[in-house]
Amino acid sequence: MDKKIGYLGPCGTFSELAVRQYLARQPAGDVQMVALPSIYEVLAAVVQGEVTEAVVPLENSSEGAVNQTQDLLAHTFPDLRIKGEIILPVVHCLMAPPGVSLKTIERVLSHPHALAQCREFISRHLPGAQVVETASTAAAVHLVASTGAPWAAIGPVTAAREYGLEVLVEKINDCPGNATRFIVVGREDGGWAPDCKTTLIVSVAHRPGALYEVLGEFAARGINLTRIESRPSRRRLGEYLFFIDLVGHRLDEQVQEALEAVASRAELRVLGSYPADLSGPEHTADPVDKVKRPADDIPSSSTVEAGFTGQAVSPSPVQWEEIEGLREAIDEVDEQMVELLARRNALAVRIGKLKAGVCPVRDPHRESRVLARVRRLAQLKGVDPAIVEKVYRLIIQHAVRLQREQQGGARAACTPPAGDF
Ligand SMILES: C=C(O[C@@H]1C=C(C(=O)O)C=C[C@H]1O)C(=O)O
Structure with missing residues (x-):
């Protein structure tokens, strides 16, 4: 048996449908589904090793948070981690x-x-x-x-x-777009992947601006928050825990930096990073509202482009020939750019080996100098320095990740500590 997944039973619940939706997206394997009578028992079964993972509801689009799930994760089962999410359309x-x-x-x-x-x-x-x-x-x-x-x-x-x-x-729910977000809970969260979300529990000091400062750490780094919810801390009246979901993985450079900064200002527990369910309405409904990802910058064929207002007319054969020629030249440039990127990465990895056990992988001063230099070079060549900086921030982020992977300590060093609220 590869996996045993616990869920709120009996057979036929929405939780069961959520498990089936989750399994449909996983590599095929031998899985046993275990129906349990309450959310408490579902989560306890993971802690006791009776199941490998569990699927529990976290929030609904019309009714909001499932408080019981949040409270159990915050107070009763501090060692559990979120490793996945499933957004299930709910039709009653x-x-x-x-x-x-x-x-x-x-x-x-x-x-x-x-x-x-x-x-x-x-x-x-x-x-x-x-x-x-x-x-x-x-x-x-x-x-x-x-x-x-x-x-x-x-x-x-x-x-x-x-x-x-x-x-x-049929379809008696008051809101037609009714959907429930389930989480997959295990003893570890999800490994790094693109398009991830991270869930945190933050407890701030009781003073003016404390929450504002925490949120500012995310805003300053352009990290998008997708949910913020408060629950009583159970320590004293008027004190709260904030459940925060953000776009990104805890190993992403910007997220890691923000989490370090938040941890220095507040009590922080990382419940986990996990692949976002991109089938959810926040990604599929109104494109204006959806989470922006890099590919969004590339206009689709239906996008109305500036400078083109008339009817589409095919280029003439001569124009086509010229376009094809220029595209071949672009292909050649792309080859060189990827080749250069591979060379740059290899140099960074060599630097990483020399730093191992001697100094931290990241060197913010060197990064600032690299960015300032490429901005200057861009200006000289008539390229937008802001775009070049953006590209270089990604390249540096990748270089740092490669060095950490090569040193083998990335995961161990970043595993969130099991806090106890
Ligand atoms: C490659 C290095 O490691 C990191 C990556 C950098 C880069 O890609 O330019 C710069 C500084 C470090 O944060 C280095 O120290 O030079």
Whole structure:
């Protein structure tokens, strides 16, 4: 067995759908799915080694944070780490035993979050029904199916099939874009990958500007925060823990620097870095709102370009010939640039070997001199110095990472300490 994944059961919950969505994106392997009765037991199973990973809900697009998950991670299971996220579209259905109609329903059962997501539907269509909370959506479906009473459950359509109920009304969630973000929790977080997110818990001193200063460390480095949520610290009234999600991996140069700066100002715990689920609405809905990544700078073929306002007309064969010739020249330049980059990287690695055990890999003074010099060179050649600086910051970041990898200490040195709030 390669993996055992725990989730909030019984079969047919949205958590189960989330696990299936997660597994569909993983390399094939032998996986056992283990349904457990509560979020507490799901997380405890990871700590006790009964499962290798667990999938638990963290937030919903209409109802906000799942406080229980946040509190358990903050206070009860400090050694757990977040290693993945899954954004699942959540569509609720109203289901009942065969023969029960909307008008005859006496009770409606579901998980409190599901009931909250369908609040308007319930008040409009089931005003006389008693609302009953259950441990999960599937538990509600199971209960309604086993009693056969004129009750209805709210849950995923897959649960209706699983337990033999009839779907009376589909898509009853009040917000059509309803989605839940689940996290994959393990004893280690995810390794470095592009398009990652990092989740932190920060506790700041009780003085003016303390939170502002922490947030400033991210702003100063252009790090995008995607969520900030506060929960009581449980130490005293008026003191909070801030759950912060940011774009980037904790091993990214800028993120690493920001985390070091935050740790010097506040109590910091890194819950983990993990690949962002790019299927989520923040990436697919309105392109203006989506997280900006490097490829966004390249205009798509449908982008309206400055200087081109008329109808598209194909270039003539002569123009095409010239374009092709110039493109060949660009290809040659690209070859040289990549060749030069490889040479630069190899030199940096040699420097890294000489620094091993002697001095830190990063040398901010040298970096400033390198950047100042290339800016000057750019100016002399009529190239935008800001663009050249941007490119060089990436090149230097990569050189530093190569040196750290070659020294073999990158991961060990950066593994977040297990704090205890
Ligand atoms: C290559 C070095 O290591 C790092 C990388 C640098 C670079 O790529 O130019 C500059 C300074 C160091 O942070 C070096 O020390 O020269």
